[in-house]
Amino acid sequence: MESGLLIVISGPSGSGKGTICKKLIEEMDNIKVSISATTRKPRTGELEGRNYFFLDEESFLKKIKNNEFIEYACVYGNYYGTLKNEVLKELENGKDIILEIDIQGALNVKNNYPNGVFIFILPPSIEELKNRIVGRGTDSKEVILKRMQCVYDELNYAFQYDYVVLNDEIEIAVNKIKNIISAEKNKAMRNQKLIQKIQEV
Ligand code: ADP
Numbered sequence: 001m002e003s004g005l006l007i008v009i010s011g012p013s014g015s016g017k018g019t020i021c022k023k024l025i026e027e028m029d030n031i032k033v034s035i036s037a038t039t040r041k042p043r044t045g046e047l048e049g050r051n052y053f054f055l056d057e058e059s060f061l062k063k064i065k066n067n068e069f070i071e072y073a074c075v076y077g078n079y080y081g082t083l084k085n086e087v088l089k090e091l092e093n094g095k096d097i098i099l100e101i102d103i104q105g106a107l108n109v110k111n112n113y114p115n116g117v118f119i120f121i122l123p124p125s126i127e128e129l130k131n132r133i134v135g136r137g138t139d140s141k142e143v144i145l146k147r148m149q150c151v152y153d154e155l156n157y158a159f160q161y162d163y164v165v166l167n168d169e170i171e172i173a174v175n176k177i178k179n180i181i182s183a184e185k186n187k188a189m190r191n192q193k194l195i196q197k198i199q200e201v
């Protein structure tokens with residue numbers, strides 16, 4: 001069995017990563033979003049083990065020490081990290097895994113897993129991005145300001161990804177990502193076992 005696809009999705013806060021990932025898992029088979037650990041406090045409605053594993057700083061640092069993360073980063077003042085046990089076994093078993101992570105984390109993953117597929121979500125404009133973050137209603141004014149200050153710099157990193165997807169109409173953006181996943185799965189280098197199997201018979 002070929003191993004699953006590691007799909008890394010980044011983009012500015014409010015660009016629609018969470019919304020897109022939710023639709024991808026609803027609409028596609030054999031795919032899951034890795035649940036990260038964070039020291040950020042849960043937002044209203046967020047659940048332990050569903051949105052994140054919410055940890056205090058001491059527990060997070062212990063996991064770093066125990067080498068339990070594929071990558072971790074400090075983002076907007078909190079730690080976030082991808083747990084090995086959320087990802088590696090599932091990939092080995094052929095499941096496709098989405099990491100919805102920040103740029104620093106994505107670039108670290110790229111160094112260690114160059115076969116991953118790296119996708120950057122673009123907002124239609126900075127103004128619309130701000131409207132969406134404010135409209136989401138989950139963050140304080142200070143948090144929104146902190147996140148908006150990062151946007152210009154973050155966009156420069158889009159060039160280090162394999163694909164950019166504009167999230168104007170949600171359905172169009174989701175379909176583009178489905179097409180990217182489909183094309184990536186058909187790459188010859190990802191189908192070596194299939195080719196060998198046919199050669200054997
Ligand atoms: P992120 O995970 O990147 O921070 P979210 O997925 O939480 O962003 O989206 C931010 C807000 O924008 C949410 O309220 C979401 O419903 C809304 N949103 C996402 N995509 C679109 C879209 N294509 N058009 C309009 N609103 C959107």
Ligand code: 5GP
Nearest residue numbers: 036037072073075080081082100101102105
């Ligand atoms: P939020 O607080 O809005 O849930 O997430 C803030 C930022 O942290 C987003 O850019 C999100 O992609 C990123 N993030 C979430 N989980 C991880 C992770 O495991 N690792 C890294 N590096 N970033 C993450």
